[in-house]
Amino acid sequence: EVQLVESGGGLVQPGGSLRLSCAASGFTFTSSWMTWVRQAPGKGLEWVANIKQDGNEKYYVDSVKGRFTISRDNAKNSLYLQMNSLRAEDTAVYFCARGNGFNIYWGQGTLVTVSS
Amino acid sequence: DIQMTQSPSSLSASVGDRVTITCRASQGISNYLAWYQQKPGKVPKLLIYAASTLQSGVPSRFSGSGSGTDFTLTISSLQPEDVATYYCQKYNSAPVTFGGGTKVEIK
Numbered sequence: 001e002v003q004l005v006e007s008g009g010g011l012v013q014p015g016g017s018l019r020l021s022c023a024a025s026g027f028t029f030t031s032s033w034m035t036w037v038r039q040a041p042g043k044g045l046e047w048v049a050n051i052k053q054d055g056n057e058k059y060y061v062d063s064v065k066g067r068f069t070i071s072r073d074n075a076k077n078s079l080y081l082q083m084n085s086l087r088a089e090d091t092a093v094y095f096c097a098r099g100n101g102f103n104i105y106w107g108q109g110t111l112v113t114v115s116s
Numbered sequence: 117d118i119q120m121t122q123s124p125s126s127l128s129a130s131v132g133d134r135v136t137i138t139c140r141a142s143q144g145i146s147n148y149l150a151w152y153q154q155k156p157g158k159v160p161k162l163l164i165y166a167a168s169t170l171q172s173g174v175p176s177r178f179s180g181s182g183s184g185t186d187f188t189l190t191i192s193s194l195q196p197e198d199v200a201t202y203y204c205q206k207y208n209s210a211p212v213t214f215g216g217g218t219k220v221e222i223k
Contacts, residue, residue: 044203044216047205060211100207102150
């Protein structure tokens with residue numbers, strides 16, 4: 001059974017940093033692109049970033065370029081999102097998802113709140 | 117970047133009604149279009165990919181069509197359990213983009 005479990009969310013002040021993690025199991029992690037998608041409270045879905053199997057290709061939505069970094073540790077079957085210079089508009093539930101393109105498997109999400 | 121425009125943003129229909137949601141891309145995306153259903157407090161669920169391919173386990177009352185810039189999600193006979201927000205997603209190239217969503221309610 002595919003499982004994706006996010007962690008690392010919480011309350012952070014504007015300008016602060018947070019690192020999200022996603023623990024993957026039940027599939028061959030090293031064969032899968034991985035993706036982060038977020039959803040602000042009461043709002044729609046926003047794709048954030050994705051990363052190729054070997055970590056050598058990464059793509060970001062414009063609004064997070066230069067502030068967020070996606071990475072992975074294939075030895076630990078884990079995906080990460082380092083978020084720096086956080087803004088109020090980054091407040092959202094952050095989901096990790098398997099795949100590059102459409103996503104069948106999603107984690108339950110972790111809530112990030114940026115507020116003073 | 118390619119923008120995805122969904123319409124309507126919300127709709128109310130009766131059980132058994134045929135419901136149609138449209139999604140328009142600002143540039144052609146061939147058939148790299150997916151549809152998701154998200155119920156309140158739940159994770160998005162993939163319904164359709166490649167514009168018209170039904171994901172395994174999804175009821176056959178859901179169907180998708182279109183290519184290029186104009187796409188449609190149809191629910192042939194609306195059921196109470198279909199109350200949700202529906203999103204289109206283009207995935208031909210980065211950045212992946214979602215439509216703004218269509219909230220479907222029962223009249």
